[in-house]
Amino acid sequence: MKIGYPCLNRSLDCRVNQGFRLANLEPKRLTETIAANLKCLESMIRFNTAHGLLFLRISSDLIPFGSHAANRIDWRSQFRDHLSGLDDLLKQNQFRISMHPGQYTLLNSPSEEVVTNSVRDLNYHADVLDLLGLDASAKIQLHIGGRYGDPAAALKRFVVNFNNLEERVRRRLVIENDERLYALADVIAVYERTGAPVLFDVFHHSVLNRGESLHQALEISRKTWRAADGLPMVDYSSQLIDGKIGAHAQHLDEGHFVEFLNASRPYNFDLMLEIKDKETSALRALKVAAADTRLVC
């Protein structure tokens, strides 16, 4: 079990997701921003290495407008060496890597244009991981998408569009249960028709489920990961006190986390802590989990 926090580090004096408005897009600025973001990603990798946080989710905003038609610079060639340099760092320290496209990336939309844009966005994510030289254990996690008034048809569209993706994208895609529309059982149904492993989200499952216990859910989801996919990935969070149901906690709830660690044995997985204060909670989690024999840090 490696532990990580998503995308951003609050204690560094740089940012990996610097951007600007589309109206201000200009090749020189784009090139400079990408260079700055990559430099900051290196700082983040060094920070995580030093602290034993070896599960890294790379921000989708690493390359501003990464999949947008207006991005016309050849960043893939321009930053090829820079990216493979980062890969050395990642491999030396045995990092586990993921990425998570945003809410607008929807493979199952009834709109052809939305699907086209989504495919391009998934290609972009795969480009980053490919250029980093990472194997198939580096994953891109996606939700099934919308319901569009007809969940069966929406699921079918997901399967068809998934199976039309390039192999280099398909091998990296894993599907995550959400907290409103598609529960673990739905994601499993998609797995059966696509072979895409299931990334189990503990918190979403606590909000939307069909009665599976944590144990059952971990058992069901882990079986969908093959050797080449690496250890299963699991997302963890807890409810924000006094927040709406489904809102992520601001800080790690240590009691809840200890309970999760105990209840999740003997299953092993890499754990992403989706908690607002990012590395602060991840570092606390490492301490809490210090005696857990599954932990790698």
Place this chain on the structure above:
DNA sequence: TCTGGTCAAGGTGGT
């Protein structure tokens, strides 16, 4: 330097 409106992008659900 601060602040509030806005940002590439879609969809749900209440009225």
Place this chain on the structure above:
DNA sequence: ACCACCTTGACCAGA
């Protein structure tokens, strides 16, 4: 048909 809301961090214009 319309509109508030989602979920979020950061940009940026105007004060």
